[in-house]
Amino acid sequence: MTLPIRPGTEIPDAELSWRFSRSSGPGGQGVNTTDSRVELSWDLARSTALPEHLRERALGRLANRLVDGVLTITASEHRSQLMNREAARERLAALLAEATAPPAPPRRPTRPSRGAKERRISDKKRRGQTKRLRRSDDD
Helix, strand or coil, X not given: CEEEEECCEEXXXXXXXXXXXXXXXXXXXXXXXXXXXXXXXXXXXXXXXXXXXXXXXXXXXXXXXXECCEEEEEECCCCCHHHHHHHHHHHHHHHHHHHCCCCCCCCCCCCCCHHHHHHHHHHHHHHHHHHHHHCCCCC
């Protein structure tokens, strides 16, 4: 089984490592006995699943979330381990899809139009006139 990231890019399950522990969230009496909290780790730096250019892009964008090149996702919002596993897989896929997305095109700088400048100046003059009329002669 694999984790799809984007068309043509998937992470094999062999590269994912799971850890389970007790969750502090909802669960009633069972919260003290079941390991429903999930930690999903993936070694981004040593992965062979991503092409080199996508891995470099992801390493740059996720640098503040990586510990020795390993990305860790934690899920504990559900009461069952299975649902937390699915939530962690979805979160990892979404995070990697965003991190490997191509950069946005550069912004072309524009200037305000002549009409926009004139409207701005006339609004400023009107506002100043309103404030001038509020003043008393004693000031």
